Amino acid sequence: MRILGIESSCDETAASIVEDGERLLSNVVNSQIDIHAEYGGVIPEIAARSHLEVVNPVIKKALSDANCTWDDIDAISVTYAPGLIGSLLIGTLAARTLAIIHNKPLFKIHHVEAHVYANFINKQSDNLSLTLPKQQPSFPMLSLIVSGGHSQLVLFKNHGDYQLIGQTQDDAVGEAFDKVAKIIGLPYPGGPAIAKAAELGDPHAFHLPIAKLSGEYDFSFSGLKTAVLRAVQHEVGKDFTFPSRELPALVDDELRRNMAASFQYTAIKTLVNKTKKAFDNFQPASVVIAGGVAANQELRRQLREALPIDIEYAPIQLCTDNAAMIATLGYFRSQIDEPTDPYDLEVQPSLSMTAI
Ligand code: KG4
Ligand code: ZN
Numbered sequence: 272m273r274i275l276g277i278e279s280s281c282d283e284t285a286a287s288i289v290e291d292g293e294r295l296l297s298n299v300v301n302s303q304i305d306i307h308a309e310y311g312g313v314i315p316e317i318a319a320r321s322h323l324e325v326v327n328p329v330i331k332k333a334l335s336d337a338n339c340t341w342d343d344i345d346a347i348s349v350t351y352a353p354g355l356i357g358s359l360l361i362g363t364l365a366a367r368t369l370a371i372i373h374n375k376p377l378f379k380i381h382h383v384e385a386h387v388y389a390n391f392i393n394k395q396s397d398n399l400s401l402t403l404p405k406q407q408p409s410f411p412m413l414s415l416i417v418s419g420g421h422s423q424l425v426l427f428k429n430h431g432d433y434q435l436i437g438q439t440q441d442d443a444v445g446e447a448f449d450k451v452a453k454i455i456g457l458p459y460p461g462g463p464a465i466a467k468a469a470e471l472g473d474p475h476a477f478h479l480p481i482a483k484l485s486g487e488y489d490f491s492f493s494g495l496k497t498a499v500l501r502a503v504q505h506e507v508g509k510d511f512t513f514p515s516r517e518l519p520a521l522v523d524d525e526l527r528r529n530m531a532a533s534f535q536y537t538a539i540k541t542l543v544n545k546t547k548k549a550f551d552n553f554q555p556a557s558v559v560i561a562g563g564v565a566a567n568q569e570l571r572r573q574l575r576e577a578l579p580i581d582i583e584y585a586p587i588q589l590c591t592d593n594a595a596m597i598a599t600l601g602y603f604r605s606q607i608d609e610p611t612d613p614y615d616l617e618v619q620p621s622l623s624m625t626a627i
Pocket of ligand 1: 281417418421444565566
């Protein structure tokens with residue numbers, strides 16, 4: 272069964288074709304990072320306009336890269352939640368229209384749940400060369416979902432049968448990377464920039480706090496971000512009233528690298544401590560990492576140290592936003608759900624995974 276996935280929830284317009292929820296046939300991602308970098312973050316109106324301009328060419332390319340015509344496609348799946356409303360509307364409208372014109376079943380997909388399904392892609396067509404996991408994860412599966420908008424620990428008993436066991440009480444971890452990058456004068460998106468700067472820094476140069484929370488598996492990152500801000504103000508000889516936007520000009524390379532390394536070490540430690548606790552308690556058969564922050568090498572290093580089982584990782588291209596994960600989850604959903612009426616599908620910008 273071949274599914275065309277369409278993703279447009281934030282600042283990537285993407286389309287992909289996946290066979291039987293495991294074999295990647297094409298993976299087209301048009302990123303708007305360059306457009307938004309100038310503003311230091313995603314501007315919703317600009318994002319929606321850009322999706323509108325490229326959504327059709329991106330879908331066409333996904334079909335041609337996979338050597339498929341519409342006759343080869345069995346169903347369409349599309350992100351309908353959560354995300355920026357204008358961005359979600361473009362992708363869903365495209366998917367609904369195509370489902371009607373080509374008479375294909377349509378499946379609505381939750382973006383955060385889909386991030387986990389990047390880990391189910393373990394085969395690819397000959398013209399692709401990603402480093403993929405050798406096998407699909409088995410259930411029960413503990414998943415750490417870490418992106419710009421989400422930080423959650425979810426236990427999957429089976430496809431579509433899961434339980435949210437912990438989440439951030441304030442900022443998402445990717446958001447904390449992005450905010451700290453701004454404070455120390457690194458470009459957007461902050462995650463990759465901090466990871467790179469941290470390679471040359473000392474992770475123990477600054478002792479930053481790990482928040483203590485009542486929820487056993489919950490996270491918090493806003494105190495860590497404030498601790499970084501205060502430490503940087505102190506290092507450059509200013510007090511807490513000094514505006515953060517004026518800090519980058521005063522931060523030298525050594526401070527930037529050491530703060531990047533110390534922040535990254537602590538943020539990742541926060542995630543790994545809770546993941547280890549959940550692992551010990553629930554004894555899952557597999558652990559998977561999903562979302563943009565899953566690309567972080569320090570996260571992989573600390574997890575290797577903390578957990579007694581080996582983790583297989585999805586390639587970085589499938590960790591950040593993409594449509595292959597939407598097509599993959601589309602397949603598994605098609606096995607348990609009825610298709611959605613393309614005339615009725617509405618977007619749900621703030622639907623959390625608990626509410627499905
Ligand atoms: O999953 P994603 O592409 O989009 C959302 O659904 O949010 O995640 C984007 C987030 C950004 O906050 C970015 O800074 C972060 O993932 N990120 C990283 C790395 N690569 C991307 N964070 C830490 N280390 C990385 N290597
Ligand atoms: Zn995402």
